[in-house]
Amino acid sequence: MTVLILTCEEDVTADMVVVHLNASGVPVVRLDPADLPGAVALSGEYVHGAFRGHLQSAGRLVSISGLRSIWVRRPGIPATRAPDPSDWLTEESSQALYGMLRGSDARWMNHPDAARRARHKPWQLRLAQRCGLPVPATLITSFPQAAREFAERYPDLVVKPVSGAHPQDPPRAVPTSRVAPDTDFSAVAFGPTLLQRRVAKRADIRLTVVGERMLAARKTADEADEVDVRFASADVPWQATEVPPRIATAVGAYLRAAELTYGAFDFAEDADGTWWFLECNQSGQFGFVEVETGQPIARAVADWLASPGTEPSSQVNGASSTVR
């Protein structure tokens, strides 16, 4: 049985997992949906009540029924590297590839439908609340007056994108940023805005969960640091840390409810040691944590992909098969 990895070629984090799978003798086929059609080809037939499907990439041919697991890591958008790409061809290729794969019995990390739902930060915040994770007071609004009133109740605020996406025209980054006390909130009317009570953090926490395994890393912060750890100084290293039992229970509940088998949780640890939930990235990077802490995250991913365990069927309903 083969592990299928959907990712781009330059994804060296995926390499870290492939190395472990190779060492274990587990067959791997790695391909980028961007190369379909072209370097990647597929075929599937539905005849006499049965389905037979195959994928081909770089000379490797794999039966869809022979897949034990599918890892959706950093796949390109289908057909974007085709000889004559178009939106139509992308949708055709996406429907063909992900439609066939959805019909397989393979385990997913993570299933595209669950992944799509899990990307919604407002949904994450509500699920985290329901699972008992501490969530900083948050407002998502396009009413300037609501923003002003929230700022009166919580004078120390940060703003961050609702989607987590970065604008591309021109390319810009929108890090989590502190909002000054006398800020004019008029522009809130021009786009839904996420405001959140700033957690006076003494550390950032990245909790990576792979199946049942939880690996937490901690990075000490100080007031001079950037609010957004992604843009903070790299001088302070990530270090392995223990997961409080209450957090472990809540995170387990979160992932089960979200139907995710992998999640990278970001928390802010305050002076009391409370871990405040910020977000859960269903495909969050882990290479930087492993490189700095030595935690065996790639091995955990490889072990999960290689294991024969069964997962419950997804209850998520997807609206489109295009994975972007």
Place this chain on the structure above:
Amino acid sequence: MQPFALNYARPAVELEATTPYVYDTGLQLNVTMDGRIAAGDSALLRELGTTTSTAGSKTHFDD
């Protein structure tokens, strides 16, 4: 008419256009110019930042 959050935007920092490794379709791994597996070189990965949480943000939300 600029949305509020974009008042806090800053120019994106692009990763280096070239990396000292290339994808080997036979191995299904990236290898350095002298033939080593890139993923096995922690110092290289740390230096390049290709596994960090801002990598890939252009096309993927989940970093």
